[in-house]
Structures are given as C-alpha cells and as structure tokens.
Amino acid sequence: MNWAPVVELLGHLLMPESCPVCGKLASPLCPECLEKISAPAPPLPHCLRCGGASPCERHGRRYEVRSLTLHKGEARELLLTVKYGGSGLAARKMGAALGRLVGENERQGGWTIVPIPPHPRACFFPRGDSHLQWMARGLSRAVGVPVRECLRWKEKRTPQKRQPDSQSRRAMPEDSFVCAGAAPERVLLLDDVSTTGTTLLRAAQCLYGAGAQQVTSLCWSVARRT
Template sequence: MTTTVNQTQAHRVDGEPGVGASLEAVRRRLGHWLRIDASRLLWPSRCLVCEAPGLEGLDLCGACCDALPWNRCACPHCALPLATPGVCGACLRRGAVRARRGRAPLLDGVHAAFVYAAPLDRLLPRFKFHRDLAAGALLSQLVADAARQWPRPHALVPVPLHRARLRRRGYDQALELARPLAQALELPLRGDLLWRTRATAAQSELGAGARRRNLRGAFAVRCPDALPAHVALVDDVMTTGTTVLAAAEALRRAGVQRVDAWVCARVP
C-alpha cells in the first residue's frame, strides 16, 4: 500500500493559515520558499508572467495564480486530462495488450501538476530553452504543492540530458526542477542514478513512432547495487510519454520495484 506525501489540506499562499495552525506548520508546508529574508523585504516579488506585484512568497500575481491550469482530473496511467475520473481509452488498450503478453506496466503511476496551457505555456519554454531559472524555481514551488498529494517515493530521479546537450544548454532543466522539489518534500535526490548513454534527436521534432525509436536504449543505470525500491522520475513536460517510459524501462531492468513519473505539465 502506498502512502501520500502529505494529506494536509492546502492553504492559500496569499491568505492566512487556518485557525490554530502554527508558524512551524506553515514553514513545513511551503518549506524554504516562504523564508522572508532581507531581499524579499527590499525587492517584493513580481509576477513572472505579467510583471504585476506577486503574492507573498510567490513570483505570481493573484490573477495568474487563479488562471493556473491544474490537472486535477486525469488518467492515473498517463496523466491525460479527462472530463471525468477514470482511465483513458489508450491506456485501457495498452494495458490489455501488456496483460495478454504477461508484461507489467513500466510506470505504476503518472502525475502532472498542470495541463500545458496558459500561463504554463509561457513559463515552461522560458525555463527550458531560455535560461530563466527563476521560472524554474516558481514551477518547482507549484509542483511541490501538488506533489504533496501524490504517492511518496523513496527518491526523486531527474530525467537526464546527454552531456552534449547539457554543454550546449548549460543546465539540465529536469535537475533544476527536481532539486528544490526534493528539498521542499524532504526526499532524497538521486541525480547520480540514471544517465543518458547517447545523444538523441530532440523529441519535439519527431512523431510518435520516431520518438520511440529515437529513445530505444538511450538510458542506463549507473549504480545497480544501491537502488531505492520506489522512485519518481521528474521531468518538465510530457507529450507522448516516450521519454519517461524509456527511463522507467532502464530502472526496471536494473531492479527498481516501482517507478512513477512526476511532470510539471501534460500536453493534452
């Protein structure tokens, strides 16, 4: 039986905590992001989307915060947004095929904090392609708020870039997303566990079949003797799920018993 990260009901970031909530409980709730230091007092937060004054402890204004496309009703196997709770048709078909072949699913669960829509479709490209690490910190903060309700893994594993692309880009967006997320949720970060064995073409430029061929055998596990039993892969955006499935396959073959995927946004 899995346990959730935190069942405490969320507080509004722009309002007062519930009656009787202690200052220590608030600090545990939002972690290091709500530590108001001198820089926050001298330079109040600004919304990273529209540049209006931000909410306390959040680089997002009230209007943009209200517009966030939370992915609250989604397929548990692929995080596809759904109108009603349940499993999507594609996952039902894939599950039936795998069951006939006697194969267990590679991913036990997929969780996406948001649907890829405004204003996420402005923040994520700035973070991923334009070195906007402030946008990445904001996204981590928001994902952490959602992830408190997801099954708690033993460790977070960012989906790695190949070293050639890392040199070109200068940073690994999945690692930058996962590092503050692990800190906020008090989970081990295992950025050393998974590596990309070869350079691959950008997935955004390929169709579904080409994506699968592109990533076949593209991941490997570095230290198979020190594996957590349950890990959550962390990535920024999920479209077809090919990347996280390829990473999950490498982890499964190495002996990880349960693999979930945590992504910031799911493309509908």
C-alpha cells in the same frame, strides 16, 4: 536560520527578475499566477505503456505518469519560458507545485526523486543547472524526498522536441538511458512535459532494469491525447 529566502531576495536585488506570466517585477513567479495555472484538477494519471487510465488492467501502476496540467495556454508558455529563459527560481517554484501529485505514502521515506538528465552537448564553457534540476530541488523541498541524478543518456540523440512526428518520438531505442550504479528502490521520475511519454517510458524501463521496484513518473504538463 533558513537562508533560502535571503539568498532569493539578494538575487532579486542584484539581478531583478519579472514574473514570466504577468510581468510583475522582482518576482521570478508570482504565487497568484502559479496558483491560477495549476488550480484546475490535474489530468487523470495514465499508463506510459498502453496509454490507458492508471492503474490499468495490464500494467497496474508500474508505468503510471501523473501531470499537474495540460500542455497548452499559459501552462505551456510558462514552461517554455522557464526552460529556455534560464529562470531557476521560477523552475523551483514549479517543482514545488508538483508536490500536489505526491501521495502521503510517497512522503514517508524510501522514495527518491530522479530527474530526466539534460541532453549531452559540446560546449567549451560549463552550463548552469537545467530547469529540471531546479524543479527537482523545489519538489524535494516540498515533499521531503531526496534527489539523485543517476540517469544519463547512453549517447547523443536528437531531443524529442526536434523529432518530426509522433512516430519518430516513439522510435526512441529502449536502451537510450543508463543508470549509474543500482537504481533507488522507489523512484519519483521527473520530467517537464509528456507528449508521447516515450522519454519517461525509456527512463522507467532503465530504472527497473537497474533494480528499481516501483517507478512513478511526474511531469508539469501532458499533451492531450487524441
């Protein structure tokens, strides 16, 4: 028996949620709202190293990033609500929607989903799972690829969203991440949004240094480049 729908229903009864898009009660995220936001054709993949279309002449698909939508409007508001509102069920549904970005060859085995880890912080009480951990579970269920949380931040660092400008974001040290043990051979690297792409780039570089042979980055949304 699949207990997930039962657990989700009980969760709605005990702690009713509303859709962060339309406000409908007893729904962490309406399928209709999710479809409306993610229905347009996804932005074209690009290269994290040079910013050009992927596959690019210089780097092939080695640093390819794929996103489901642009980081604006309802897509942006939904992500921010889920990220800071703590709705794990909605985040899981968003992760499942990212399955559109995963090709058939990446569903055949040998791939592993690796989410970007949350930033370390001083806290006396344990915190719940991050929205990216929930998104990773949703993606895993949708495409049949396992999750492994093998990345961590090397040291405490100001999150990218608090950096004053794009130049500061791109100045992230190349050794910002460390990998616990050998990296999976083929990785679907997961983040929520790509603004300059630096976080995903540094994480991909870390995974390649730890033995990965192929890293494809996935994210919910991408900032339009000007």
